[in-house]
Amino acid sequence: MKRLLLTAVLAVLMITEVHAESFTVSDIRVNGLQRVSAGSVFGALPLNVGEVADDRRLVESTRALFKTGFFQDIQLGRDGNVLVITVVERPSVSSITIDGNKAISTDDLMKGLKQSGLAEGEIFQRATLEGVRNELQRQYVAQGRYSATVDTEVVPEPRNRVALKVNINEGTVASIQHINVVGNTVFPEDDLVDLFELKTTNWLSFFKNDDKYAREKLSGDLERLRSYYLDRGYINMDIASTQVSITPDKKNVYITVNVNEGEKYNVGEVKLSGDLKVPEDQIKSLLLVQPGQVFSRKLMTTTSELITRRLGNEGYTFANVNAVPQPDPENHTVAITFVVDPGKRAYVNRINYRGNTKSEDEVLRREMRQMEGGWASTYLIDQSKVRLERLGFFKEVNVETPAVPGTDDQVDVNYAVEEQASGSITASVGFAQSAGLILGGSITQNNFLGTGNKVSIGLTRSEYQSRYNFSYVDPYWTADGVSLGYNVFYRTTDYKELDVDVANYSVDSLGAGITMGYPISDTSRLTYGLSVQQDEISTGQYTVDEIFDFVNREGDKYLNFKASVGWSESTLNKGVLPTRGTSQSLVLESTIPGSDLQFYKLDYRAQLFQPLNDTYTMRLHTELGYGDGYGSTSGLPFYENYYAGGFNSVRGFKDSTLGPRSTPSSGKNPGTIADPDQDPLPFGGNVLIQGGVEVLFPMPFVKDQRSLRTSVFWDVGNVFDTNCKGDTKDCDIGFSNMASSVGLGVTWVTALGPLSFSLAMPIKKPNDAETQVFQFSLGQTF
Structure with a gap:
């Protein structure tokens, strides 16, 4: 208003030359234009040729030209009946330079300046620059940077241009020295302060930065404080005031929160009203609030959400359930009425997919439990989302249900996915002290060519082992989810060439198999398998008596047919x-009639992920195995033994070095020690017991945690043998013979597959077990 009045006064002063008498304008001449076109001036000017120019019209003309923002000075004059307009244009911005900013990026600052009207090529207005400077100063104050300064400099340049320089000194974020809650009588101050995300300076503040003041964080903390009281019956709780005091050096902050707690209220009558659409007893079973309870806003809103979801499961996607509390100040009770407005039942028009650049639409569509044309069930839509996430093909899955334009009872269901690596590709040339030269390559793709089928091809060649394998699994061999898979393999392992402590023998294996899976629910399935495998054993000059005994008893070449049944x-x-x-x-595998050997193996694996809070998750896992012979075969064949130790077993111990051990004997004289100085060698066992507990937590300083997992873990396990003989060591099953370790693990899902590392320290080491602090694996997750 002041600026408009000043403009009017200036306009009156500027037309003193022509106010003596009015005249009819025969022409208009504009002087002083450089960048602004004459058309822009005539377009803004309310006075035209042929009209009468008087004092009022001239004031309006001056005001209109000032409003364009193009000019910093305007003068009106008269040359006969010609109106002469003389202008001085505002300068344009030639360049903008920002120095000293770190907390706010230069791109964000440039965007803010542009939105305010300051950008290269735009008309410069000093008032706009000053407003931007003040706003930027306020943003730094909101971040707790009270010592921050923002200085601006306008540098004139030729051709009526200016260069703008913004010099920023961000200072440091003020640290919180004390948080004080005043007025509380019900809850201890320490309990209330613990609710705050903001903390006073502590030994973790260097990593968490939780002692740095920010206005937004304080607002969130005050809302948490308010919710804490409302969830415990104090419905009239009020935050009377909040004081934030800053020390003179602007480095420290003191926060004081004044609260009025009010009286505690209990729940009175609980009622339902409106059109329920589902049986009332089903709705009542969802009521978390009951008469006599302490009033809780959280339970009240959660109840509304549960009722809304229940109606959504029946197709009432647009249902609205409002909880209406009615306090009774005399009795300190709250009567709650849940008002149900189901709206119209909604039906699904189309199900659409976005982001699946690799996976075919059919791979996503066959996981759907919500069908097009059916009513829109919240449960089925969410269940379909969960099934997409369980595929392992996508980093993130989101779903929206927008209404179809022009209808009030139809919705589209839109699934947006972000794909991630769904397999691993490795090719390696390396050398290991234990294995010599290693040449290897493998391709494992869980989403082969976007079809959802799993294909694996592998080739590994080292000094003591060669492995070739091919496998294929079609999870939807039939439309109703029956899976079909088959595999062929050949491997030869010669431990006689391996310069490590493993029982001395070699085995050549050739085999093939077929498996089928049948779903019995959305989360479980039965699997059946048949396979044939031929094994040929060769003992070295020195090996353990158990191997000599088995070969002498059963021979050295076996053709076995195996059948398996499993549940998952x-x-x-x-x-x-x-x-x-x-x-x-749970999987049971056994040889069947026609096999050279008779044996079976029973394996059980399980894991549980339990969130501890929004940040931490606990994982419990176990693996149990038992095998034995039957019929004419005494005991489990030694080459089918379980082994423990290594990355996917008990971390911190070398691969396969845990479990029973035996001292090698001479092949010519079994039962005699080949070398008195030879340490006992591990040869596995027919009982496997291992497991552990982990706490998963986000990796510090990494924003996108979706492809990363970090954990601290405790692993426990070992292998035992129920048929130990001779001088075999560590066969007794018991916790006293368990190996255990603690450590830190990291898994990163890369384009080549999951890459996992662990640093482990053994805390219980069985006799002769070999430790390994650092371990890694490519292609497997833990």
Whole structure:
């Protein structure tokens, strides 16, 4: 208003030359234009040729030209009946330079300047620059940077241009020295202060930065404080005031919060009203608030959400459930009425997918439990989302249900996915002290060519082992989810050439198999398998008596036919790096009539992910195995033994070095020690017991945690043998013979597959077990 009045006064002063008498304008001449076109002036000018110019019209003309923002000075004059307008244009911005900013990026600052009207090529207005400077100063104050300064400099340049320089000294974020809550009588001050995300300076502040004041964080903390009281019956709780005091050096902050607690209220009558659409007893079973309870806003809003979801499961996607509390100040009770407005039942028009650049639409569509044309069920839509996440093909899955334009009872269901690496590709040339030269390569793709089928091809060649394998699994061999898979393999392992402590023998194996899976629910399935495998054993000059005994008793070449049956269940929320749910499997494998050997193996695996809070998750896992012979075969064949130790077993111990051990004997004289100085060698066992507990937590300083997992772990386990003989060591099953370790693990899902590392320290080491502090694996998650 002041600026408009000043403009009017100036306009009156500027037309003193022409106010003596009015005249009819025969022409208009504009002087002083450089960048602004004459058309822009005539377009803004309310006075035209042929009209009468008087004092009022001239004032309006001056005011209109000033409003364009193009000019810093305007003068009106008269040359006969010609109106002469003389202008001085505002300078344009030639360049903008920003120095000293770190907390706010230069791009964000430039965007803010542009939105305010300051950008290269734009007309410069000093008032706008001053407003931007003040706003930037306020933003730094909101971050707790009270010592920050923002200085601006306008440098004139030729051709009526200016260069703008913004010099920023961000200073440091003020640290919180004390947080004080005043007025509380019900809850201890320490309990209330613990609710705050803001903390006073502590030994973790260097990493967490939780002692740095920020206005937004304080607002969130005050809301948490208010919710704490409202969830415990204090419905009239009020935050009377908040004081933030700054020390003179602007480095420290003191926060004081004044509260009025009010009286405690209990729940009175609880009622339902409106059109329920589902049986009332089903709705009542969802009521978390009951008469006589302490009033809790959280339970009240959660109840509304549960009722809304229940109606959504029946297709009432647009249902609205409002909880209406009615306080009774005399009795200190709150009567709650849940008003149900179901709206119209909504039906699904189309199900659409976005972001699946690799996976075919059919791979996503066959996981759907919500069908097009059916009513929109909240449960089925969410269940479909969970099934997509369990595939392991996608880093993130989001779903939206927008209404179809022009209708009030139809919605589209849009799934947006972000794909991630769903397999691993490795090619390696290396050397290991224990294995010599290693040449290897493998391709494992869980989403082969976007079809959802799993294909694996592998070739590994080292000094003591060669492995070739091919496998293929079609998870939807039939439309109703029956899976079909088959595999062929050949491997030859010669421990006689291996310069490590492992029982001395070699085995050549050739085999093939087929498996089928049948779903019995959305989360569980049965699997059946048949396979044939031929094994040929060769003992070295020195090996353990157990191997000599088996070869002498059963021969050195076996053709076995195996049948397997298994059950598996998974409620994990993701196929890769899950954070919630359980998975377990039980598999029984046995040779069948026609085989050279008779034996069986029973394996059980399980894991549980339990969130501890929004940041931390606990993982419990176990693996149990038992095998034995039957019929004419005494005991489990030694080359089918279980082994323990290594990355996917008990970390901190070398691969396969845990379990029973025996001193090698001479092949010519079994039972005699070949070398008195030879340490006992591990040869596995027919009983496997291992497991552990982990606490998963986000990796510091990494924003995107979706492809990363970090954990601290405790692993426990070992292998035992129920048929120990001779001088075999460590066969007794018991906790006293368990190996255990603690450590830190990291898994990163890369484009080549999951890459995992661990640093482990053994805390209980069985006799002769070999330790290994650092271990890594490519292609497997833990």
